[in-house]
Amino acid sequence: MGATIFIDGEAGTTGLQIKSRLIGRTDLDFIRLDDAKRKDPAARREALNDADLVILCLPDDAAKEAVSLIDNGTTRVIDASSAHRTADGWVYGFPEYAPDSRTAVASGRLVSNPGCYAITSVAILHPLIAAGVLPSDWPVTINAVSGYSGGGKQLIAAFEDQGSEAYTDESFRVYGLGLSHKHVPEIQKWGGLMHRPLFVPSVGRFAQGMLVQVPLQLWAMPGKPSVAQVHKALSDHYAGQRYVRVCELKDSLAAAKIDPEELNGTNELRLHVFANEPEGQAVVVGQLDNLGKGASGQAVQNLNIMLGLPEDEGLDRPAHIE
Structure with missing residues (x-):
């Protein structure tokens, strides 16, 4: 059984691209909410807390709200919004930035995906x-x-x-x-x-x-x-x-x-x-x-690093807007 992933905002442009890069992955399990529950606070809170790793593909204020709904200390987060890119306590998710950046991403619980x-x-x-x-x-x-x-x-x-x-x-x-x-x-x-x-x-x-x-x-x-x-x-x-x-x-x-x-x-x-x-x-x-290294590709690269999976998994096939 692989790590459980929840993409909050999977219907947006970045979310769709991330999904297209994760199609067919057998090393991951996914939590998905149907259309009726995507904006249901209780359903979202449950999904956010049940996941091993959450990817936020939301506007800034909604991303901050999503983080506040996580009430455990174990769910890991990749935030694709700009809400936390300069915030204390967040790892900047650019593995090539410095010699220790890949290690920081690998061990980080809160990772901000660069713009x-x-x-x-x-x-x-x-x-x-x-x-x-x-x-x-x-x-x-x-x-x-x-x-x-x-x-x-x-x-x-x-x-x-x-x-x-x-x-x-x-x-x-x-x-x-x-x-x-x-x-x-x-x-x-x-x-x-x-x-x-x-x-x-x-x-x-x-x-x-x-x-x-x-x-x-x-x-x-x-x-x-x-x-x-x-x-x-x-x-x-x-x-x-x-x-x-x-x-x-x-x-x-x-x-x-x-x-x-x-x-x-x-x-x-x-x-x-x-x-x-x-x-x-x-x-x-x-x-x-x-939408690649500038968004979804970088998010998948960070996900792979955080979960100790091959860093290139899902990144060497074309991704397209749906």
């Missing part, structure tokens, strides 16, 4: 700051584009359902123009920044996929680091990791374009260093599936 924009930004910033290439007080700018699935069912309907009042024929939009996107505190804390990064997200007319860009004016940075130093800091940090890969510098420098949809259906996060060395400029770009 899609945030895991990519942190994956870029943390190694550069840890290696002394980028000062922790540097004024960082981050630009990003995501597929519309990142906005959940409402935004999916806006781009796909012509009968919806929210339907739009836009091909691209920039948002978060108040510069207070909910991922900013997470990026600042786990990226190791002393100051808030300036983060400008956008959404394109494609379902899933993501690019996150961190531009670096190398000529203005202390020590004027070289492009090779930037690349080495990232490569050294992620050496041997299966799901975070730094592309060869020569390949990135020869690239003419980068596709945000290339890694869809995978759990891979791929980092590129693009540069104009004579002008002292570089841009580090993270490429991933916003």
Whole structure:
């Protein structure tokens, strides 16, 4: 008999993707509530407390409520919302973050699944700051584009359902123009920044996929680091990791374009260093599936680690929006 899993919010975009990655698993048992009981507080409380491990795919306030309904000290939690990503007592669920992160996830009872924009930004910033290439007080700018699935069912309907009042024929939009996107505190804390990064997200007319860009004016940075130093800091940090890969510098420098949809259906996060060395400029770009390593794939990876199962179980087959 395997560990008992309850996905609270399994009908949402992330929940559906997690379910698709867990189909056919014989090493897990599942608690499922029918439609009539999904919003029944008593039924949810019972499921939350009966499970060995709960995955929360809920809005922030609902995730906090779900945690409060767990009244035992044994049920383990992976929270896919942003409610606990900077909270005390929660493990940040990015196993590749630091040498001891995988151990922390494995032993953690409360694990917060990183956000899609945030895991990519942190994956870029943390190694550069840890290696002394980028000062922790540097004024960082981050630009990003995501597929519309990142906005959940409402935004999916806006781009796909012509009968919806929210339907739009836009091909691209920039948002978060108040510069207070909910991922900013997470990026600042786990990226190791002393100051808030300036983060400008956008959404394109494609379902899933993501690019996150961190531009670096190398000529203005202390020590004027070289492009090779930037690349080495990232490569050294992620050496041997299966799901975070730094592309060869020569390949990135020869690239003419980068596709945000290339890694869809995978759990891979791929980092590129693009540069104009004579002008002292570089841009580090993270490429991933916003619903893969940016959400459901990362949740399944954390689940496997927490339960002592093969880390790649369920992560090497394509997952799709249902």
